[in-house]
Amino acid sequence: MPGRLSGKTAIVTGSSSGLGRAIAHAYAQEGAQICCVDLYPTSRNAIDAVTGKADSFHNRTVTDTPTHEALREAYGGRYVFVRADLTKAEDVKHAVLSCAKEFGRLDIMVNNAGISVESTHVRPLRVHETAEDDYDKTMAINAKGVFLGCKYAISQMLQQEPLPASNGDRGWIINTASVQGMVGYFGTPSYCASKGAVVMLTRQIALDYGPDRIHCNALCPGFLKTAMTQNLQSDEAALQTINAAHPFGGMGEPEDVARVAVFLASDDARWVTGVPLPVDGGFVCQ
Numbered sequence: 001m002p003g004r005l006s007g008k009t010a011i012v013t014g015s016s017s018g019l020g021r022a023i024a025h026a027y028a029q030e031g032a033q034i035c036c037v038d039l040y041p042t043s044r045n046a047i048d049a050v051t052g053k054a055d056s057f058h059n060r061t062v063t064d065t066p067t068h069e070a071l072r073e074a075y076g077g078r079y080v081f082v083r084a085d086l087t088k089a090e091d092v093k094h095a096v097l098s099c100a101k102e103f104g105r106l107d108i109m110v111n112n113a114g115i116s117v118e119s120t121h122v123r124p125l126r127v128h129e130t131a132e133d134d135y136d137k138t139m140a141i142n143a144k145g146v147f148l149g150c151k152y153a154i155s156q157m158l159q160q161e162p163l164p165a166s167n168g169d170r171g172w173i174i175n176t177a178s179v180q181g182m183v184g185y186f187g188t189p190s191y192c193a194s195k196g197a198v199v200m201l202t203r204q205i206a207l208d209y210g211p212d213r214i215h216c217n218a219l220c221p222g223f224l225k226t227a228m229t230q231n232l233q234s235d236e237a238a239l240q241t242i243n244a245a246h247p248f249g250g251m252g253e254p255e256d257v258a259r260v261a262v263f264l265a266s267d268d269a270r271w272v273t274g275v276p277l278p279v280d281g282g283f284v285c286q
Contacts, residue, residue, distance in 0.1 A: 003029065003030035003031030003032075004030045004031070004262060004266040004267070004268070005027055005030040005031050005032035005108070005262065005265060005266060006030070006031030006032075007031070007163060007165070008031075008032050008033070008107040008108055008163070008265070009032065009033045009034075009035070009099065009103040009104070009105055009106055009107050009108070010027050010032045010033070010034050010035070010106075010107065010108035010109070010110060010265065011034075011035045011037055011095065011096065011099050011106060011108070011109050011110065011149075011153065012024045012027065012034060012035075012036060012037065012110040012112060013037045013038065013084070013086055013095075013110065013111055013112050013113040013145070013149060014037075014038055014112040014113030014114060014176075015034075015036035015037060015038050015067045015068075015112070016036070016038040016040055016041055016042055016043050016066065016067055017038075017043040017226070018043075018224070018226035018254055019112060019176065019221065019224060019226060019254045019257055019258065020038070020067075020110075020112045020113065021043060021067050021254070022253075022254035022255050022257070022258040023110055023112060023254075023257075023258045023261045024036055024067050024068075024071060024079075025067075025070075025071065025074070025258070026255070026258035026259060026261060026262050027108070027261075027262065027265070028071045028074070028075045028077060028079065029075065030262055030266070031077075032108065032265075033077060033078045033079070033103050034068070034071060034077075034079045034080075035079075035080050035081075035082055035095070035098065035099035035102065035103070036066075036067045036068040036071075036079060036080065036081045036082070037081075037082050037083075037084050037086075037095045037113075038067075038081070038083070038084070038113065039083065039084070039085055039086075040083075041066035041067070041068070041081050041083070042064040042065075042066055043064045043067075066081060067079075067081070068080055068081040078102075078103070080098075080099075080102055082094070082095045082098045082099070086113050086141060086145035086148065086149065087140040087141055087144055087145055087148075089148055089152075092145070092148040092149055092151075092152050093148075093152045095152075096109075096152040096153055096155075096156050097152075097156075100156055100160075105156075105160050106153060106156045106157060106160075106171070107157075107163065107166075107171055107172065108171070108172045108173075108174070108265045109149055109150070109153035109157075109171070109172070109173045109174070110173075110174045110176070110261065110265075111145065111146040111149035111150065111173070111174070111175045111176065111198075112174075112176040113141060113145055113176075114141060114142045114145075114176060114194075115137065115138060115141050115142065116138070116188070116191050117134045117137055117138050117190060117191075118130075118134065118138075118187060118188045118189075118190060118191055119188075119191075121187075123187075124186050124187020124188070125187055125189075126187065126189070127189040130189055130190060134190055135189070135190040135193070138190035138191060138193075138194050139190065139193065139194050139197070141194075142191070142194035142195060142197075142198065143193075143194045143197040143198060143201075146175050146176075146197075146198050146201060147201060149173075149175075150173055150175070150201070150205055150216070153171070153173060154171070154173070154205070154209060154214060157170045157171035157212075157214055158170070158212060158214075162213065166267070167267070167270060168213050169213045169214075169215065169267075169270060170212055170213045170214050171213075171214045171215070172214075172215045172264065172265045172269075173202075173205065173214065173215065173216040173217070174217055174218070174219060174261055174264050174265060175198050175201070175202050175216070175217070175218045175219070176198070176218070176219050176221070177195045177196075177198040177199045177202070177218040177219065177220045177276055178191070178195040178198075178220055178221060179220050179221065179222050179223075179278055179280045179283050179284050180192045180195050180196075181194075181195030181196045181197075181198055181199040181218070181220060181276065182196075182199065182220055182276060182278060182284055183284050195220075198218060199218050199220070199276045202216050202217060202218040202274065202276060203274045203276070206273040206274030206275075207274065210273060210274075215264070215269065215270075215272065215273045216273055216274065217264045217269070217272060217273060217274065217275045217276075217277060218275070218276040218277065219257060219260060219261060219264070219277060219279060220276050220277060220278040220279065220280065220284075221252070221257045221279050221280060222246065222251070222252055222278070222279065222280025222281050222283040222284075223242050223246070223251045223252070223280075223283070224251060224252050224253065224254055224256075224257065225251050225252070225253055225254070226254060245283060245286070246280070246281040246282060246283050247281065247282030247283075247285065247286070248281035248282055249281075250281070251281075252279070252280070252281050256279060256281075257279045260277065260279045264277070
């Protein structure tokens with residue numbers, strides 16, 4: 001039986017680790033061809049052997065199978081990797097053009113790559129303590145990177161004809177925001193600002209490109225068990241507080257959000273656009 005994304009081509013940024021890797025697997029299971037885009041082909045190491053913390057985005061698991069290779073082994077379809085620094089326009093444009101050249105089109109753009117510099121701090125820092133460099137790095141990847149991904153993906157989508165079975169829909173954009181783009185959270189001024197920007201950019205794009213039948217929605221995950229939250233998971237007191245803040249009783253798995261990413265890229269969501277969708281175990285309902 002064909003999957004819900006059969007015949008569609010997707011770019012997933014930040015595909016080497018965590019949520020991005022889970023989304024790539026979920027899309028492959030549903031029949032999509034995937035261009036995996038990241039700065040590194042292998043996943044982020046949850047623990048730095050020297051410090052015992054998850055304190056460096058560049059610390060990678062060298063023995064890990066790259067996502068695109070893992071997809072080939074598991075599903076036998078067509079999957080490629082493109083290296084890109086998502087803060088650089090030329091890299092993002094190259095990734096989109098490479099995908100279109102390899103697969104002939106681009107139907108789904110998942111702007112998932114992101115960082116949380118604040119999660120690496122020894123303690124939560126309020127805005128008066130936050131380094132300007134931390135803010136700039138966070139906004140460059142989390143907000144500008146999403147802007148560039150939307151910009152070049154939409155340019156490609158507007159140039160191509162809709163898929164025959166798409167009911168006229170030209171494309172699907174899924175931006176990874178966060179519950180921290182919907183409600184505030186302690187000690188994360190840069191992260192909250194960046195994810196709030198993603199939510200509003202998503203709504204604005206949905207308005208502008210609705211007439212072109214390009215969907216644009218935002219995933220707003222709650223706290224997930226990934227390398228990004230490893231330091232939180234290692235702090236027993238903080239973990240108890242976070243678990244208690246979720247009506248479902250704890251942090252989620254990346255696969256919980258990946259399943260919703262499939263829905264937002266499928267025909268099941270053909271009347272859905274401009275939505276910041278929390279997938280958070282009930283975190284924001286309190």
